[in-house]
Amino acid sequence: MQVTKTKLEEKDYAVALDIWERSVLETHEFLKESDRLELKKEIPTYFKYVEAYLWYDDDEVIGFSGTNEQNLEMLFIDPKYINQGYGTNIVQYLIKENKVQFVDVNKDNDNAIKFYEKNGFIKYDESQKDEQGRDYPILHMKLA
Template identity: 30%
Template sequence: MKSTDINRVMGIWLTTNLEAHPFINPNYWYQNSSNVQNAIQQADVYCSVSANERIQGFIGLQDNYIAGLFIAKDYQSQHLGTNLLNVAKEKHQQLVLDVYLENQRAIKFYQQNGFQITKHNSLEAEMTWLK
């Protein structure tokens, strides 16, 4: 990610969270956006970019922790998330992430990509992938 990409990345982050998590008060995402923007600028971020150089999605990594994987709505279901996960898998022996249990689409996606639930509470699950 280039520093000039932050507005597009944050737009994808906000829009995707609002759409994927209707069970969370939208104010939560708005209130946390500046903290997330700071975290993104400190993370290793890899972007999927279209032929006309438009960011389609991104994955943010903090060491072996996937802080987020987001694909813009117009580009979902085109294997971009899998491609971004594969980039992360090439760089790490193990990956860990947290996912909301109510987001069954995300859980299914990660399971199809080799992740297993390793811990959970009433709201979230930790999922792990090992090489």
């Protein structure tokens, strides 16, 4: 597994958004359809506020990430590459190179919580709503 990255540019937004949507459909069964469609419109506006990368294995795009200072703001893996070590590879890179220390995770996303715990994060706080004020509880996690 040779994972590489390129900076996410505006020309790549459609690719990232496609990965986001397929990943969310696969992993966020708790998300209401109306909220998913709203989020799909919002996601591209967030890209310019984060240090965003497309991640590749050879020529295949496997996912994208976005960090802001020490926060992992987004990490989405194409469903066909989930559970193959790519996410761990990317998170460990971001911890080491981008000094990521924090991540917020939907409380209802058990697999994501387990994934971040496996990668050294622990819960330190909780919010009843997401950053947009929707009724999705969020776990705030930090590197142990």
